Amino acid sequence: MTAATYQYVDLPDASVVTTRALLTARENISDTVAARAMMCIHGGAGFGKTLAVNTCLRALEPGEDVRKITFRARPTARAVRCELFTALDLAGEPPRHPSEFDRLLKTALAERPRTFLVDEAQWLNGEAFEYFRYLWDEPSTQLAIIFVGGAGCHTVLRREPMLSSRIFIWQHFTRLTPSEVLEAIPLFHPIWDDADPDDITFADSHTAHGNFRAWAQLTAHTRTALTRTGRSRVDQELLRGLQPPRLTTTPPAVSPTPVAVVIDPGDDAIHTHTALAAHHPPSGRITLHPGPGTTSVTGLAHDLLAALGKPPLLPGRFPAGRQPACLRVLD
Structure with missing residues (x-):
């Protein structure tokens, strides 16, 4: 794993840990691609969704033509078309008229089987999802589509029966449990390899909260602290000595209490x-x-x-x- 690609943190020597979620994603993605189907991977920020999907799709290359599309804002239908135009490396200028644009994309997608990774899919609205469905429904396109995003992605897809009925597999990424943290973190980076399990638990309960991105950030700060202090091993004293902003992150969000609504339409x-x-x-x-x-x-x-x-x-x-x-x- 290269330093620049792990959870947006420059972290040399970090390894991709084969968690249960990653193993499940590997099977789900493989089955989805084989079936030329659509799947949705959703969950909170920093839970390792994108990393897992990129790792699994990389294992399918070069035999599979994988194209990645990432959205950073709510796109219009034309913006979706233009992103696909770019992802497919099509020559010339994007057509101006939607019907002409659609014919061009369907012709290009009919050339050979492809897999689209649509990342940050929580930015997509129903219209954008419908456009992907429109292309996927075309018999000649031979598409597999993997939507990856936050809760908004799952919500929009579930809201539309025509979309949700076409999703082959749903996978929900969650935080690492305390036991998973003790299994995964020593494999994640060498600085945790010989750390006391109690110290790893301390770091998780005070900072990372089972969030892989938070663990990457904490590991980068801890690695710097080890270098500056000349220490060879992580312990709670070192962790407590980090600047408070570095050792304090937002705790896990508390799910809202369910609300049951009872209505008496007859006014009995x-x-x-x-x-x-x-x-x-x-x-x-x-x-x-x-x-x-x-x-x-x-x-x-x-x-x-x-x-x-x-x-x-x-x-x-x-x-x-x-x-x-x-x-x-x-x-």
């Missing part, structure tokens, strides 16, 4: 009385009883704030373009 009196009697916000039970004629979002927001025992943002209306405060919290 027994149901209403039971729901009102069960209302107890401290216990997480909220009964919203809108007044007659409540049809607007603003009116619903006022009723919800009242049910929560909070004053409304404004007595009558909300500032133009501003979403009601209670709805922003609930989002």
Whole structure:
């Protein structure tokens, strides 16, 4: 593994660790490419998705023609076409008209089987995903497509039945568990090879939180500290001596508490009385009883704030373009 390619950190001597997630990705990608299908690999930032996919696809080359496309902002349909034009190394200027552009791309894609790696796919909207589906549905294109991205990628694909029904394999990357950290990190870089397991656990619980990118960053800082101090081995004293910003990262995000919504469309009196009697916000039970004629979002927001025992943002209306405060919290 070259220094410049590991999790965006200049880290000499880092190795690609064959975690369970990487082994699963290798099988899933191999099956997807063989079937000329589409798959989605999704998960949080820094969990090793892109690294794993690049490693697995590299093993398929040169027998497989792999083209990588990375999106950094929400692309239009034309932007997607232009990225494909560039990825396929097509000559000349991109056509101006969509129909002409589509014919050119389908003709090029029909030449031989190809695999597209679409990275940072969380930036794609439904229209962009639909365009990839449009090309994949063309019988002559012989495409395999691997979407890699954050939660937004999975959400958009799942929202569209025509898209989600065509995904051959879904794989969710998660944080390394504490036991996986103790297995993987000594293999990841030589400075952790002889480290005490307790020190690795300390580093993970205070800084990395099972995130491979955070481990790469911490390893780079620790490697520098070893050189500056003349120490030969990592220990908690060295780790504590790192500058606080280097030893403090955002802890794992806490998943929001699930919300169950019970609706009584018939406005049955027994149901209403039971729901009102069960209302107890401290216990997480909220009964919203809108007044007659409540049809607007603003009116619903006022009723919800009242049910929560909070004053409304404004007595009558909300500032133009501003979403009601209670709805922003609930989002």
